[in-house]
Amino acid sequence: MTNQTDLSYPKDNIKVLLLEGVHPTAEENFKKHDFINVETYSEAWSEEQLLERIADVHLIGIRSKTNITKKVLEHAPKLKAVGCFCIGTNQVDLEAAMQAGVTVFNSPYSNTRSVAELVIAESIMLKRRIPLRDKKAHEGVWLKDAKESYEVRGKKMGIIGYGHIGSQVSVLAENMGFNVLYYDIEPKLPMGNATRMDSLDDLLAQSDIVTLHVPATPSTQNMMDRETISKMKKGSVLLNLSRGSVVDIAALKEALQSEHLSGAGIDVYPEEPESKGEKFNTDLQNLPNVILTPHIGGSTIEAQYNIGMDVSSKLINLIDEGTTVGSHTVPPLNLPKQKDAHRILHIHENKPGVLSEINQLLSDMDINILGQYLKTNEHIGYVVLDVDKQYDEEILEAMQKVKHTIRTRILY
Incomplete structure (x- = not known):
């Protein structure tokens, strides 16, 4: 048994990539929340550029010109979320992102x-x-x-x-x-x-x-x-x-x-x-x-500031808490903060029996569940489990073996 007190993935190892001149407030917000590995670029990237650089990226922020295609997603094994710092999400293959368990956010109301x-x-x-x-x-x-x-x-x-x-x-x-x-x-x-x-x-x-x-x-x-x-x-x-x-x-x-x-x-x-x-x-x-006018209806300093803060906050909350409110792919869950617990995030195909298998697994490992949250859409399910601080360190590997698992991780 172990008593893990740190995040399962230290923030200084999480790579954030911001393209297309996303407003500086986004980078500032990430760094305020201890994400120190943030790279920013003013231009849009082609598919070829993304394929060369996406493999070690955990969070990517784009506007309207960079396309996140199925091929890009297939070359992004660490990618947890895409933040569209704009109104739409047409530049992202949402079906492929959903199948990969990648959360996609945007900011539909900020401008x-x-x-x-x-x-x-x-x-x-x-x-x-x-x-x-x-x-x-x-x-x-x-x-x-x-x-x-x-x-x-x-x-x-x-x-x-x-x-x-x-x-x-x-x-x-x-x-x-x-x-x-x-x-x-x-x-x-x-x-x-x-x-x-x-x-x-x-x-x-x-x-x-x-x-x-x-x-x-x-x-x-x-x-x-x-x-x-x-x-x-x-x-x-x-x-x-x-x-x-x-x-x-x-x-x-x-x-x-x-x-x-x-x-x-x-x-x-x-x-x-x-x-x-x-x-x-x-x-x-x-x-x-x-x-x-050159597509500047929403291009004001105030709107870009609000978009930068809105989308970056959604990405931060996903990493820190597992919250997916505003997601277009992973079912949206608004999660409470939990003290003295570990949080297990499990994204899976929406098939019968997954939740019962997870609960049986935790029971067999003598892990006490303090809170459980589930949301599904037509294709995938998202279950979040808050469990006792004292837990078997092999739980993550065991959860990954649950049938129909897409991806899973542990917070706190």
Whole structure:
């Protein structure tokens, strides 16, 4: 018998790799919690670069340009988690990560306010036709008139997708004096005095500004195409700060040139440069009253700070406590801190009999269970056991031999 008081894997041996210029607060947070082996790089890595360097990495942090493929995961035997320091997880093969028992986190809500504020700012700028007046002023033309320049007070804003960002836009828009309409494929309670629309067509026909806040799915692919855009109110404005795949750029250009739409604000595109400074082209360039931004809806100092703190904290809590809240692969468990105990983490295929085999094993080894937590999804299960400090040091090897085990480790 042994009385182990240290972590089963000392923190100075845990390698953390942060790519793509993740905000410095993440590195600071790791070091504050005694993770001293942290490497940071400003650029995205290719699959070849990852294959060369991933073998001894325990935690990796990426943004949107580095892809964690099945092949990469197969070459990462020590990898315990991937932290996506952004909203999405499309850059990670979630199925392969789940089968490998690798936890995947992201930060879906940390930049909500930043995106919502830009929506409001662009709405005002476009209804006042500021892009055109700004361009003329730079050219030395004094375009001082009120032609086609409107207040937003009393106008109707149509929000498509009423999730965290859409609902935040709703609150800000109403405070600016908009009458807010929204449409979502799922029932959502309104914020403030917002009105839920029964159909997308009704929202498009009534809205002075339409703003998109939907995910990239097969059902949203080019949802704003020539037919859909034609249903928008004449003279209205279209904003897309969601995903580049949801707007047919050619159809939008036609609507702007024919003056069916009076303006547009686009932050995301079907094809985007891989890195800062690369050449960027879109058919919407040089059109009047169009605001083009380089996918910076959530790119504020505050948002990046919050994302850095949020995702790094999730990774730290996984290593220190086994907590998986916010995971897209391993079932989410929010675990209490436990004193005077060891914590055993066991990830396994979701098959009948695994838990009973684990309990029988602990009973046979005369190990007392102080707490037990279990969460499963369709494919895998995650069981956490808090056991007495006095335990057989062979328990880890025995747990690894349990049928359908993917991976296991001991904390404290």
